[in-house]
Structures are given as structure tokens and as C-alpha cells.
Amino acid sequence: MSSQLPVLLFLVPFVMAVAMPIVCAKRRSWCSPLTIGAVSVMVILAIMNLRVVLSEGSIEYAFGGWAAPLGIAWLDDPIAAIMALTMCAVALLSLVFGHAVLTQKLEKSVPYYTLVLLFVASLVGIIFAADLFNIFVFLEVAALTGYALVGAGGGKALVYAFRYLLLGSFGATLYLLGVSYLYVATGTLNIADLGSRLPELITSTAVVVGLIFLFLGLAIKMALIPLHGWLPGAYTNAPSAVAPLLASTVTKVALLAWMRIEYALIAPGTVVNHIPVLVLLEDIGILAALIGGGLALAQTDLKRMFAYGGISHIGLILVGVSLGNPTALAGALFYLINDAVMQATLFMIAGAALHYHGVRTLDDLKDVTNRSPWLTGALVVVAISMVGLPPTGGFFGKWNIVLGALEAQHYLAVFAVLASTLLTLGYFLRLFSCWFYQPVTLQTEQLEVAVTVRGSLGIASIALIVLGLMSDSIVRVFLESLSRSGI
């Protein structure tokens, strides 16, 4: 039973998604409870899965009983288990929040709930997949449902969803091309198997070109600057209920997939044509972190600012992944978890501000006098975490990345982390100067924020602090898992 957990984690939302149009065709009011129920079951299964993996070690799930290189396998190691739990929990929070801010049209729409469940199922698939082609298929399922969810708002959102579709599909095509190059060169698709065959082939043109295509494809999916063009428009115009779900997951799982590939296939210190590959990736990450932070500082639209903040953090995580030592890698993975929670919280706050106050831009914020203490509280906590102050999780992620950079003696990376921290501080100061522009007037009628919004914001804020307090044990789990697979 316990060895079936990863597959159960995938099947619960998948079966529910397929059953949804049949079950709910006549009873539209069942959609929302069934969806939230399915994702809650996923969270419970993910917790059980994490316990099993931590106590009994990684599970390699071979589909149909065919072992890894020949058949298709899923790898359920502690990293994947923690990521699966994070993504399921963030999805649950976003869904509970989304329930309050859904438009009338979407609230009773069966396709919306089906898409959400398919999306969550594909996230689980990407996290566990140990096979390049499997990752492609699940990335595409996540992307296709993502396009439809962004477009669900109608109007302007459709235009940006279409732009997202063009770029996303092109990225997926590049990824597929990279996969076929690597298959031609090695004859295998399994990542671990590729890792054992590639080192002697790493200078061959086919392999290098294949890896470049893989990276470009995933870079579009993870919105790495300068390939981020689709993200701000799509997330700004997506329905408020959908934006937290997408913002906290899509780019993160693509980055996680790249981290798996990079970690298995590119050994630290690899030099191709006099170019140290990991240093190049690290520099790309540094540029993305700095430019993303700068662009966020220049935004006036609330959601757009948060979107660029997320883009900047993607660069920061790529720096950690590419430093080539376990400390930085564990820090980057830990920061990935925090970033998922932070992005979800930020877009929940922006969504709630839009829903309750009609606020889109910073200037609109200056007129709000009856803002809810829940929104303010969550914003303060998430700002502390985004800037990276203890005791929130953001601090410990950055701390470990900086430690790794010092260990590798890459001082440019240290500078990038600190500079992006300052940029983050800059745009949050701008936001706060507008947020607290007017004193809260007690005479006016107090705003009633829905209990689901309060709950999800409260839990997300607590999660950020708890992640910070538990950072030591989580990072240690990552380090152990990384040392076991041999860095």
C-alpha cells in the first residue's frame, strides 16, 4: 500500500477530474466541495508519502512492473516528497481562497473545476517523473490547463492567454527537440540512466545542442529573463481565483525539472568549448535576479509587480542550483518551497485587494481607508519573507545560497543575492508607502473579508514563519538526499 502512494497522489485528482463532468452535470453545487475534498485528500496522501519516504527511503515506482531504463519509472525521493506536499498544500490554499473571489460564471462551471484538478494532477506528475519524456507530457498537461485557466476570465485575459500559449507551446517544442537529440546520442530517456552515460559524451555537439534546447524550453516555462514575456500579462489578467494557483506552481515545477536534469547530467566543473557550463547558468540566473528585481521596482500595477518579483526569485533559485555544491542546492530547493508559498500569498493579497477594494494599481491603494487587518498582516509577513529577514523562510533560503556561494568563492553570486534583496526591499517600500497612505478610519463601516480568505491568508503567513523555524531540518533532509545520490 505505502509503495503505491505516489501514484495514488496522481490518481486522486485525475480520476476526480474525469468524473467531474459526469457527477456534477446535474448538481453544479457539488463541484467546489468535491474539488476541495480531492485536493485535501492529496495533502493527506502527500504527508503520508513524506513520512514513508523519510522513514523507509526513496521509492522507485516502476509502471507495469518494467524496471527503470526499459520501462517508465517515477522517483519518489525526499526532495520530490517535500515538493509534492508543498504544491498540494499551496494548491489547497489557493482553491479555498479562490472560492471567495470566484466570479458567478466560474463558480458553477464544471470545466473550471476539471481544469484545476487536471492541473494539480500534472504538477504531481512533473515532480515525480524520472524520465525526460514523461516530464514533457506532464509539462504540457500543466501548460494546456494553465492556458485555459488564464483564459477563463474572458476579455483581456484571452489575449494574454493566447500569447502564453504561443510561447509555452514553442518552449515545449524546443524541450521535445532537446529530448530527441539526447535520445539520438544515448538511446535512453531515463534521467538516472542518462546521467551514467553522458559524462563521456558531454563534449559531443549533439549532446550540447540537446542540453541547450532542453534548457531553452524549460527556461520559457520557468519564465527566466529574457524569456519571461508571457508571465506578467497572463498572471495580471488571469481570474483572481486562478492567479495564486498558477503563480505559485507553474514556474517552480519547471525549475525543479531543470534542477533534476542539471544535477544528474552536468557534473560540477564541466567545461565545454572553454565555457564552464554551470558558471554560465549561474550568470544567467544572476542577470535574471537583478533585472527582474529592477523591473518589479518600475511597476505600478500590483499584480504585475508581484509577477516580476517572482521572476526575480526564479533567477535567484537558478543561481543556487548552479553553484555546484550541496549547500547552495539545498538552499535553492528550500527557497523554492518558500517562493511557492510567498507567490501564493502575494497573489491572494492582490486578488483580495482587487475583489474587495477594486484596487489594481499602487495609486488606487492610496484611496483605501477600510482595509482589512488580515490583508495588512499577511502582507507584512510575506514582505519580511520576500526581503529575507529571520525568522521567516525566505531568510534561511537566501542564507544557504549565500553560504554555498562563499563556499564556491563566487562573490558575484553573493552580490546578486544581496542586491536582489535590496531591490525587493525597494519595491515593498514603494508598496507600503501607498498601502499605509491613508490611516484606517474606524468610523467607516469595517470591511467584512470572507472567512475563507482570512483562513487561507492566515495559514499562508503562519506557514512562512513555520518554514523559517523548521528550515534547519528541511535543509538537512535535502542535504542527506543529495549526498546519498552523490554530488
Place this chain on the structure above:
Amino acid sequence: MAELFGALVQRPNFVVFVILFLWGLYIMAAHPNYVKKLIGLYIVQTSVLFFLVAFSAKYNATVPIVAAGMALDAAAYANPLPHVLTVTAIVVQVATLGVSLALVLGIYRNYASLDEDEVLNKVQ
């Protein structure tokens, strides 16, 4: 130069792949019409499928089904895996086409135009 030309002539499949890929990419980037952009995307995706099929082609090989009593000779069979990948990728491509046409239809109903410049003017 002659060497490169000879290498290209010997691999017409891959030359066709490169031409299709770049052609599709050009259409995607240059045409303002949404449906034409989609056609460009479709050509790019198809070119990659063509690449997959092209490299798995094998001279004088047959379908990889072993009949009872036949000797196992790997050289006599085509590699089935790239074909399986192709079929899966075609399914993904069809799904992409469905979603994208739905989005284009939605844009057309909202803005009564398929021209990107016109639609973006109306959006802003």
C-alpha cells in the same frame, strides 16, 4: 564548403526539418494574424515530429513484432520508441490546437478581429 554541401545532400531529411522549423518560427513571429500564428506553431511542432521519425528510419527494417520461432536480430527491426514518442507528441499537439482555437474564437467574439495589432490597440 564542398564537404558541408555533401553532408547536407546526404541528409535531406534533416535539411527539410531545419527549413520547416525556421519557416514555422518565422510565420509565428512575423504574421499579425492569430490563426496564421497558430499555423506557424503547428509547422514548428510538426517539424520536430518529422525529426523524430526521420532519425528513427532504418534501411530494410521491419515492424518490431517478434513472431514465435523467429531469431532475435535487433538490426532487422525498426526502433519503436521514437514512433511511440511521436504518437504521444501528436496527441499533445492536437490538444494544443484545440485549446488555441478556443482561445482564438474567444478573442474574435470579444474584439471582432483576428489581427494582433488591432486587438492589442483595443485592449490598451
